Amino acid sequence: MAVAALAMFVGIQFIQPVKNRSSQMDTANDISRLYPIPAGIQDILQRACYDCHSNTTRYPWYAHIQPAGWWMASHVKTGKEALNFSEYGRYSLKRRRNKLERMKEEILEDRMPLGSYTMIHTDARLTAEEKALLVNWMAEAGEK
Template sequence: MKAWQYTGLAIALIFLGVQFVPNDLPEVSQDNPGDLLGSGIVDGEVADLLQTACYNCHSNATKYPWYSQVAPVSWLVAKDVKMAREEVNFSTWAEYELMDQLAILDDIYSNVEEKHMPLPIYITMHAEADLDDVQRQKIVDWAEAAMDIIAEEY
């Protein structure tokens, strides 16, 4: 065999070997009683936008695509979902203090308005999450109105 054939075989064996390394994907749960969508501050249209563009990373209701089971991509997906849930987890909305909810809504407002969210790399793999300007404005307007509602409670 030639050197390139040995190299190809080695790469294939390494690729197969890493498939046995656990991917440690965060758990998925559809039963989330403290979820933002049940809080009463989100209407149907904005709820749909949040579920399409945000919930896959920022909730316990993640829908993992097939490639999230293939290393080394699975490791990146696991890391990204863990980090996103640490930043904000809509499934545990009711557990946040009111001031934290206000801060999260302010972050949503600015990150969506400035097109920092959803992340471009996510949009590359999930075209349905690519918000147009009208959709972005709906989320921004909702975040601002929700801040007013929560501030009244505070």
């Protein structure tokens, strides 16, 4: 039984999910093209949001081991369907404003970043000051 389980574990390592890495460097639709993003805000977004909400994910070592890689791929897919900073410019004006409002709510209610993400990616945990900076920036961007 243990040999069969080990063989199955080894076998599934050959079934790797597609990585979320944009093959093109086209940033024409990136959120930064629509709204000026101060460096401090951009750093927070990249550290706490972009892995799941952009076209480029930083993959930790465990993402190459299945089934963890499949689980991560599923989270990234779901995250990008909800919000994709790399494709933000493709959203209608109404949808962009709605996304900014939703982002503020998610941050203020501690729903984002996900606890399952910050448990391992401790650098993605937002301080009260970082939350305030993000929410204020999002409020300003929503007015434009």
